[in-house]
Amino acid sequence: MNDALTLGRRFSVAPMMDWSDRYCRFLHRQLSRHALLFTEMVTSAAIMHGDTERLLGFDPVEQPVAVQLGGSDPAELAKATSIASAFGYAEINLNVGCPSDRVQSGRFGACLMAEPELVAECVRAMRGATDRPVTVKCRIGIDDQDTEESLDRFADAMVAAGADALYVHARKAWLKGLSPKENRTIPPLDYDRVHRLHARLPIPTMINGGIETLDQAETELTHMDGVMLGRAPYQNPMLLAEVDSRIFGDTSAPVTLDAIMHIMADYAAREMARGTRINQITRHMLGLANGLPGARQFRQILSVEACRPGAGPEVIECALDAVQRQSVSSSELLVTA
Template sequence: MKELISHSFSVAPMMDWTDRDCRVFHRLMTRHALLYTEMVTTGAVIHGDRERLLGFDAVEQPLAVQLGGSEPAELAEAARICAAFGYREINLNVGCPSDRVQNGRFGACLMREPELVGACVAAMKDAVDVPVTVKCRIGVDDQDPEEALDRLADAVVAAGADRLVVHARKAWLQGLSPKDNREIPPLDYDRVHRLKARLPHVPIVLNGGLATLEAAQAAMYPAEGPALDGVMLGRAAYQNPEILLGVDPLFFGTPAPLGDAFAVVEAYLPYVERRLSEGVRLNQLTRHILGLFPGRPGARLFRRHLATEACKPGAGPEVIVDAVAHVRREMARREAEAA
């Protein structure tokens, strides 16, 4: 039987960012948000080092895995493997615009092949009992977003997709880099709301350009038109992770797990020590916390200390403690001056 998980708020899958260490860090700030892995290809899942690629800490749950692929049989096999690992959801990437992904015939280029995407979803649904979802764009290149998104949505819903996550921009597969594709194509939230009005029974989550929790909630519950079923934040959650402390109170009606960024760092330290004992370098762990303390006195010193010290051989948790001390000292100094 499928386990119901909330999709009211999620942190987007982001290549090179949302690895297992990032997800443990994010989980310290929200108990209820749905977290996603980086995209992993079907070939890697089937033939690669599964523990390295798919391993996760139990505290990360609820956790979804995002797969990249376009062969139904391979996606079904990869989905079975991921479900056996304990992932609560299998998500199919139909939104990534990178050249490498296009060359592998998956990601956003699949917007042009809705029937194939439907076949992929159907194969995964037959293979696993956990929810199977799709993350897509509103279209690619010269496609009409009205027609392209409807065709894709109809195909995957007919195949049994449990949810659709829509990045509310087109992807331009020629002429724009992946970074540009996250910023230059205009956002069209209204298009996603029109999809929800057309498919009111289908859970639809909005992604793209949401910079604050307040903006996300406003986009989820517009003044006119149907409410959406959830929102997904990507870069905003990674680059300013403290906003995740507001997720549980605002979206789930429960208190934040910890009081502030200082408490978050304290709670992260035991995990850091464990990962260091497993051979992970400190800078692989600290890169995810560089966005803490935005706007506070000492934030720049905090980032600089981590950037210069965490990469040194033998660097340990004391580097993080010393970096936080810069913030505490600067805050105390400013308060003394103000007094």
């Protein structure tokens, strides 16, 4: 197995619909050299019938990066896996955790936790279509399932089918009565249940759900093979700048906001030459200056100015300048005081 992938699973950034696109992943890779990054979920049907370059293309600098597939048809998933593998992804992951109505109507996501035999069949088909690791992301259960018996049965079926690793969101998904947003916060977290599962499984097991700080991540790593965070690093991307030293023991100097903004401005110029709109990139950068003087103006420039006709990479430099001016002003006030 790829050493970078094995290492990267210690800290991964979760697949997030409408968020973890190629522009987001490029940004996150500049902040952490080692974290495993995930695509947003791509359905097997979309890969069969859509623009595969748009759906699956990525910059090699993003590696290690895993693609997450959604679907429940073993033959279709096998074909999608083969296509995704040809793009060079380090890992192919199957979504068995998303609780949205749209996902349920397509018979994939968390509702498949009620059908472990079908999921196992999907995993076997995917394993037969690639030499890359095939993994599964799931919940601890759905609706009225007994999370002791049903989760063990599901996980054992995944192991028997040849899954290489399991990512477990430590909440149930309530498919009836809760919205996808509510499913991210209302069902109680049960880390102990995931710890018990990890203790009995022979494959790497990572934990996801409600982990918001690196202190929490480090605590979970005393129980698990890895941690997966989603909204915390997305909303506060500079958290990722500490991951390499704290989680991976990398002694390299962490990247600074100044360096990140210049890298992203250069990246934006290259991408815009290919037809990308600047706001497709800057929308992922809004939280970079959180907690700094000028952060509000920073966000406003990246969100509002980037949408104006003719906006270009100078918007990124302008946002950085706003923070730097505020920092200088704050320093001058302290000196005066």
